[in-house]
Amino acid sequence: MxxxxxxxxxxxxxxxxxxxxxxxxxxxxxxxxxxxxxxxxxxxxxxxxxxxxxxxxxxxxxxxxxxxxxxxxxxxxxxxxxxxxxxxxxxxxxxxxxxxxxxxxxxxxxxxxxxxxxxxxxxxxxxxxxxxxxxxxxxxxxxxxxxxxxxxxxxxxxxxxxxxxxxxxxxxxxxxxxxxxxxxxxxxxxxxxxxxxxxxxxxxxxxxxxxxxxxxxxxxxxxEHPELDFRLLTSDPRAAARLAGEVAGIRVVDDAAAWRGADALVVRALVPALDELVARFVHAGIAVRELAPVVSPLEAAFLTLTEQQETGR
CATH class of the missing domain: 3.40.50.300 (P-loop containing nucleotide triphosphate hydrolases)
Structure with a gap:
């Protein structure tokens, strides 16, 4: 005991x-x-x-x-x-x-x-x-x-x-x-x-x-569940979307808003790839105004694990 x-x-x-x-x-x-x-x-x-x-x-x-x-x-x-x-x-x-x-x-x-x-x-x-x-x-x-x-x-x-x-x-x-x-x-x-x-x-x-x-x-x-969707707000959304597409390990989930002139860009990435993207933004003179998960790591893992259990995967 x-x-x-x-x-x-x-x-x-x-x-x-x-x-x-x-x-x-x-x-x-x-x-x-x-x-x-x-x-x-x-x-x-x-x-x-x-x-x-x-x-x-x-x-x-x-x-x-x-x-x-x-x-x-x-x-x-x-x-x-x-x-x-x-x-x-x-x-x-x-x-x-x-x-x-x-x-x-x-x-x-x-x-x-x-x-x-x-x-x-x-x-x-x-x-x-x-x-x-x-x-x-x-x-x-x-x-x-x-x-x-x-x-x-x-x-x-x-x-x-x-x-x-x-x-x-x-x-x-x-x-x-x-x-x-x-x-x-x-x-x-x-x-x-x-x-x-x-x-x-x-x-x-x-x-x-x-x-x-x-x-x-x-x-x-x-x-164990490290890949997340992140929402990015930058000073140049079009350039940010282009750069995001060039970094290995980054998947642009939603760039439509960026090309419409809005500030938001959603990418799916591991943290090291995200660090590389931010470094490129800095080098290109693009200001990062906000960087945050779309959902928290706990919520993302919760959704994945419970869906897998309910579907029997």
């Missing part, structure tokens, strides 16, 4: 009638790591998060959470907190009252100072005495995170925590998750926001049709 792991899953299978939600899942999440869970709708993400939270048990396989085997009856493992499908809140109670009630139910710290601290961490101090029924989706998500923080979890499990967050809310949530990981808490989160996962996660697991199609560091994912 590896005590350095917050989660260790081997061969996890879960069925609902004839539907196989999870099919032989292996997963390792280190303590002090933010691990992203990615997959299309119906891939099994919520089912897996529910197993980690003790809301259900696997049909077969072995699951260890915080170094202890998970039993065969649904029960929240000690030291684990979080939510799936949104946090459960009392709409008629204020944010402060919700946290006090949840703390009392779970036998955790319900002192005003502790509640004020977690409200501050998630940026809800100003609405602490407002009723939850009037909260936006993003505010409810942050209040659910505050409830989890009251338990001082060693494993935090979150389902789409960025739903409904404005930039300020996103900043608070990212700050909390980064701090928890730095203090040694394992964090598992699912999200359809690839930018959030790339900003927060050191490792990701991609699920498709209930199976793992990739699990590992983001750097490994980028190395």
């Amino acid at each position: 590896d005590v350095a792991l917050a989660v260790r899953a081997r061969g996890i299978t879960k069925c609902f009638g004839d539907v196989v939600a999870l099919d032989g899942i292996d997963l390792d999440v280190a303590r002090g790591q933010i691990h992203g869970l990615v997959g299309p709708n119906g891939a099994g993400k919520t089912t897996l998060l529910g197993l980690l939270l003790g809301l259900a048990v696997a049909d077969s396989g072995r699951l260890e959470v915080l170094g202890a085997p998970v039993g065969r009856t649904p029960a929240a493992p000690d030291g684990v907190a979080g939510f799936v499908d949104g946090p459960g809140l009392y709409p008629s109670l204020t944010a402060r009252q919700n946290l006090a009630a949840l703390a009392a139910l779970r036998g955790h710290d319900k002192r005003s100072a502790a509640i004020d601290d977690v409200l501050h961490q998630v940026g809800l101090t100003d609405v602490a005495d407002d009723r939850a029924r009037g909260f936006s989706l993003g505010m409810r998500q942050r209040l659910g995170l505050a409830a989890a923080l009251l338990t001082k979890p060693r494993l935090l499990v979150l389902d789409e925590p960025s739903n409904g967050l404005d930039p300020a809310g996103k900043k608070h949530v990212h700050g909390v998750l980064t701090r928890l990981a730095a203090e040694g808490t394992g964090v598992v989160l699912s999200s359809h926001r690839m930018d959030d996962l790339e900003a927060l996660c050191s490792e990701v697991t991609i699920l498709a049709t209930g199976r793992v199609v990739f699990s590992g560091p983001l750097t490994k994912l980028a190395a």
